[in-house]
Amino acid sequence: MSRRDEIIEAALRLTQAGGIGALSVRAVANAAGIGPTTLRHYFPSQADLHQAVAVALVSGSLDDLDIADDTRDPVQRLYECLVQFLPPAEHQEAVLGGWFELYRLALGPEPLPAVRGLLESGHHSSAQVLQRWLGTLADQGHVVPGEVDAHITRVLALIDGLHLNLLTGPERFDLDVAREALRWFAERVIRQETLLDAE
Incomplete structure (x- = not known):
């Protein structure tokens, strides 16, 4: 090493x-x-360190899986990749608590610039992974190429929203509901290209 x-x-x-x-x-x-x-x-710089840590955190938890296997259903491939953003059931509370703490320290009443840098680096690294996944599907003709950047923004917002709902409303919102939301998103992203082909 x-x-x-x-x-x-x-x-x-x-x-x-x-x-x-x-x-x-x-x-x-x-x-x-x-x-x-x-x-x-x-x-x-501290920003360089934070970027490296954020990349390590994201790359350690997000795998490309079968995203490039064009013999498989593109909706299922995208869904399986997106589900990796959700916390594992056995560590859900700890992971969500850490996620919330990151935002609190970065954006709370006494924000820590170093933590904000880490948060921004994490978002950047996540966006790069999503760019790779959606770009692969766009290259294969399953996603509208000009919509990739907009889809990245949408899914990052969706994931943050899912995390917040899992944290604040566990009695009405669980991992199954979160998975359904990610499947819904994957179906809409792929369906756009299918509808364009049908016209």
Whole structure:
């Protein structure tokens, strides 16, 4: 493992143990067993560090699965990829709590710029993954190419809304309802292209 990867691993351990608020340059350097100057060699700014951590978090939880397998139903392929954004049932409370804490620390009454940077980096990394998935489907003729960017915005908003509803209304809103919403979205995205072909 390279020194850069060791630093990212230390940052991920800090995040898991102490939450997003524990992620500072000094804390990451200490956890990695290096000085701040050495850390700055690999990550010149705190934003660079946050971007790397966000990419690691997203790439560690989001897989391309069968998105490129054009022998399978495109709705099902997109749905299976999107479901990865939902928390696993066995860790739902902890994952949603961490998600809410991230927003609270980034946007609350006393916002932490470092956490906001991590939040923005996470959204950017998620958008890149969605671009890859939807771009693949667009290349295969299943999604309107000019709509990919708009779909990315829509699904990111949908996912945040699903997380919020899972957190605040568990008695009326569960993972099954969230999955149905993601399937609905996948059907609409693919259906647009199908309707265009039919005209």
